[in-house]
Amino acid sequence: MPELKVRIDHHDLHLHVVDEEEGDSLKDILDHHGIVLPSDCGGVGKCGLCLVHIDEGECTQLTLSEQGTLSADEIGQGCRLACQARPLGDVTLAIHQTSHPAIWSDLETGKSGATASESDRLGVAIDLGTTQIRATLWNLDSGERMDGITSLNPQAVFGADVLNRLSAAKASNADAARLSRLAESAIAEAIQILTARHDVASALVVRVTVVANTAMLALLAGRNYEHLLEIEQWQKPVDCQPATLDPWRKAWGVASDADIVLVQPLAGFVGSDLLAAVLAFGLIESGDAALLIDFGTNSEVALWDGRRLWVTSVPGGPAFEGSGLSCGMPIMAGAIQRISAAGSDAPFELDVIGGGTARGVCGSGLVDAIAHLLRRKVLNRVGRLAEPFVKGGFPLDEAGNIRINNRDVDLFQRAKGATAAATLYLLEQAGLKQEALKRVCITGAFGSNLDCRHASEIGLIPDISPDTIELHYDSALSGCEALLLSHEQGRRLELLREQARLINMSMAPEFDMLFVDSLFLRPLPKSGIQAGSVLE
Known part of the structure; x- marks a missing residue:
């Protein structure tokens, strides 16, 4: 059986591949041995995140997916996608990015x-x-x-x-x-x-x-x-x-x-995590209108209009979590979580989790970056970078190692467009305008670090006073803890289920139009979006 020699960050590992099935990909083999490569395409070779460098040995020929995902330079340098390449014998490879799940x-x-x-x-x-x-x-x-x-x-x-x-x-x-x-x-x-x-x-x-x-x-x-x-x-x-x-x-x-x-879900894509967050925020305990957005790969939105709880969910995609981006990473040590600048031409000041040198950018840092690039007119509201940054991307750090490119912006736009469209649709169904909201509760790892001003400028959240916005990291966990400790909270949860009115966005005829218009990087409209709206 072949031997797989793996180098990660200059540390050498030797994996004797004795228990793998014939035909397993490099990613399958590495996963089985606890070396987890990032991926958000399900192993079909489209995201390009499981990049490895073949130093020695032979693998199967390049697949069509690899030819469409890898650049000519990467192919020439011996790079492969681990989900597509299968070893034909002993192979020595180098990995530059791993995502090991077992670190608490x-x-x-x-x-x-x-x-x-x-x-x-x-x-x-x-x-x-x-x-x-x-x-x-x-x-x-x-x-x-x-x-x-x-x-x-x-x-x-x-x-x-x-x-x-x-x-x-x-x-x-x-x-x-x-x-x-x-x-x-x-x-x-x-x-x-x-x-x-x-x-x-x-x-x-x-x-x-x-x-x-x-x-x-x-x-x-x-x-x-x-x-x-x-x-x-x-x-x-x-x-x-x-x-x-x-x-x-x-x-x-x-x-x-x-x-x-x-704790059982409300329905198909509205889980008990959203119900727990509504419980933790006490969203329905007032007659005032309140909005809750739980940002994530699957973003959930709840709107309390004073009488009814409107609830929906949309696929946000992994961009909010920093996944799928060319320089993205989760909210962990080394990630840029906030970006500021003293002036329009001043270098970016990077707030890196844990201090030290930045290794990537997480979702909240990307929001800041997009807002700053818009202000500097390096990025337009359609989401395209100006020359000379179209090919190489815009550098966030002085060394130029961490760059935002058009694809990164596009992934974020799709995630924010879906969530913004869902928010606008619920407001329209409830007969409310943004200014009627007395509370906007943002939760999730991504949402807890947001600069609300920047998020409003690019149309991620309602364009209202920052004083109205509450940021929480773990409201779903807080609600879960309340349910753990008190049976009374369980009764309140059942009341929530009875008052919830579920909206299926996949069946909403207006959603596609709202989604397309919400792709633009601009504040959400005060009075809804009209089809065919034009940028100034």
């Missing part, structure tokens, strides 16, 4: 100082996001949060967005089982880490509550995920409850009679 880090709140004894009952809240998983440990007897950690969702090996993962699950029972196991194992790992850090047994965990979007719940439970690819099922309830919970109790090491609650 502290949430901002981190350890609280709260403790637990062997007689206390513990609970764990899980926000199972498409991109990130967040978990917190609670002392149920004292009602105190003890700890919180986060990691990337390991299901990303099947693609950055839910559609790729659902398609993989539907096409292969083995892949469906693996997607379920990846999520199960991540939750088990989180529980073990949290309890070990406080020197308590995981068997003290008597309650686990999980919120997620519908796709993540269905894939975790291993049932009904295939229905989510059928438009006619979008507005129908989806049963994401596994047949039995005993295997999870055993795998997670929790109490043998632990109460494991998968």
Whole structure:
């Protein structure tokens, strides 16, 4: 069997490929050995993120996908897409970008100082996001949060967005089982880490509550995920409850009679994470109009008009999470999260997470970059860079290593266009204008770092006073924690379900027009968008 020699950041690994099936791609082999390459196309060779350099050895010939995705220079230098290339013998390759999912880090709140004894009952809240998983440990007897950690969702090996993962699950029972196991194992790992850090047994965990979007719940439970690819099922309830919970109790090491609650979704693509966020914000507890936007690969929007809760969901794509961009990365150390400038010609001042040299830009940094480029007239409102930046992109850092190109802007426009169109459509259905909103609640890892002024300028969020806007990182997790701690919150959740009016954007005739007009990089209109609107 062949041997795969891998160099990552100047560190050499030797993988003896003895258990792979004949015909596995380089990406398959690397994934199976815990070396996870970024990808958001489901392994069809279109995103170009799983780029590797073949130093020695032979692989199968270039595929048509590679010929259309790789540049002539990259092909000439020996670069391949790992999802397309299959080794024909011993191969030595270099990897420049990995996305290892098994690295857990502290949430901002981190350890609280709260403790637990062997007689206390513990609970764990899980926000199972498409991109990130967040978990917190609670002392149920004292009602105190003890700890919180986060990691990337390991299901990303099947693609950055839910559609790729659902398609993989539907096409292969083995892949469906693996997607379920990846999520199960991540939750088990989180529980073990949290309890070990406080020197308590995981068997003290008597309650686990999980919120997620519908796709993540269905894939975790291993049932009904295939229905989510059928438009006619979008507005129908989806049963994401596994047949039995005993295997999870055993795998997670929790109490043998632990109460494991998968908070069920509202419908096809409106998950329990949005309901948890609405609960955490107390969105319907006032007669005033309020809007909630949960930005992500699948963006969800909820509008409270004082009497009814209007809810919808749209595919935002991975750009909000920094995935798919030429220089993008998640919100982690080395990512540019904010950009400022002292003047129109001054160099950009970069706020890098963790300090030090920037390694890429995350979604919130991209929003700032686009706003600044518009002001400098380097970028027009259609989303095209001016010469001489069309070919090489515009450099954000002085060294010129991190550049924004037209494709990056286009990916962002598509994500923001869908979310903005959904917002405008709900406002129109409720008979409200933007200025009627008394609260705008933005949540999600991307939304929590937004510069609201920049976001309004490019039409990502309503063009209203920044004083009206509330930014929260983990409202879905906060709602999940409320459900973990209180049965009363569960009753409030059921009231939310009864008051929600679900809007299926795929069936809305006006949505396509709203989406196209929302692609422009300009503030959202005060009185709705008219078809055929023209830029000034």
